[in-house]
Structures are given as structure tokens and as C-alpha cells.
Amino acid sequence: EVKLVESGGGLVQPGRSLKLSCAASGFSFNDYWMGWVRQAPGKGLEWIGEINQDSSTINYTPSLKDKFTISRDNAQNTLYLQMSKLGSEDTAIYYCARDCTTVVTDYFDYWGQGVMVTVSS
């Protein structure tokens, strides 16, 4: 069974940093692209970015490229999201997801349950 479990969320002060983790199991982690999506309270889904199998390609939404860093550790089957200079606009549920990428497809076929990040003083 594919499982994705996010952790590391919580309350953080404005301007500080936070690192989220996503533990993957039930599949061969190093065979898949992985990604992050967030959802602000009462809002829709926002794509943050994605990383390929060997971390040689990482794509971000432009507005977050200078604040967020996606990485992975294939030995630990873990995906990461390092967030810096956090502001209230970053308050959201953060989801990690497995990316099903082929020549014609690019969709998230499994999602974690999400982890809440609240930026507030």
C-alpha cells in the first residue's frame, strides 16, 4: 500500500524557517518524481513544485522559488520542503504527492494527508 506521511508542521513566527518531511512507503521511492502542493485556509490548491528521481531536475512555481527548496533522500525514502522567510501568506496545509510522469502524463496519483503550517507571531 502506498503511503505518504507528512510531518514537521506547526506554528512558526514570521520570518522564520521550517522544514517539512514526507515519509514514503509501499513503492519504490527512487522510481518516481515527487511534488508538493499547498492549500491556504478556505482556498484552492497551489502547486509548489516537483523533483525528479535523482534530484537533477527541480521545478518550482516562480513566486516561491526563492523561498522554498525541495529535496529528497532516496536512501531514507523521504521528500523534504525547506521553507524560509515565512509570512502569513504561507499559512496552509502542505501536501506531498507522488508524481506519475510519463511522455503524456503528469499527475499526482497518491497524496499524503497534509500537514498544517501556521505562520503567526
Place this chain on the structure above:
Amino acid sequence: DIQMTQTPSSMPASLGERVTISCRASQGISNYLNWYQQKPDGTIKPLIYYTSNLQSGVPSRFSGSGSGTDYSLTISSLEPEDFAMYYCQQYDSSPLTFGSGTKLEIK
């Protein structure tokens, strides 16, 4: 960035009803369009990928169609578990972008 305009934003409907949700891209996206369902508890799952391909395990009452800039998700006969949020997403170009969502509500 490609903007995805999803309509309607909310839709009251009845059990057994056929419903269609629309998604319009700000430019052609060559059928690179996915649909997702989000339940009230936050759980998200894919329904349709590459415009019309049904994700494994998704009931056949869900279908997708479209081309160019205009796409749609149709549920042929609503079941109780279908009342949820629905999002389209384009992957023609980065950054990938989602529609603003459609809330399917019980009438």
C-alpha cells in the same frame, strides 16, 4: 502562467443527477489536463488524467473530455460520496496550475 477558470464555483445537485463541471485554460493546453476530487476531510485523489483517462479504481460514472482550451468533467449519476470539491489542473507548461475548484453540494 496558464490561468485555469473553473465553472461553476458551486453546484447544488441531487442524487442520480448528471452534472458537468467546466474548466477553461487561458491558452491551449494540448489535452494536458487532470481532474482531482477533494473530500471534506482534506483527502485528495485523482479522477481523470490526460483529459479523459480514468484513474484506476475510479467509478465509470466519472468521465472527462475536451480539447484546446475547454475541458469538462462529467458525473453521469451522482452518488452520495460524490459531494465534494473538484479541481482541474493543467500540466502543459510550468508552473502547473489548478482551477479554483467546484463545490458539489447536495440540493
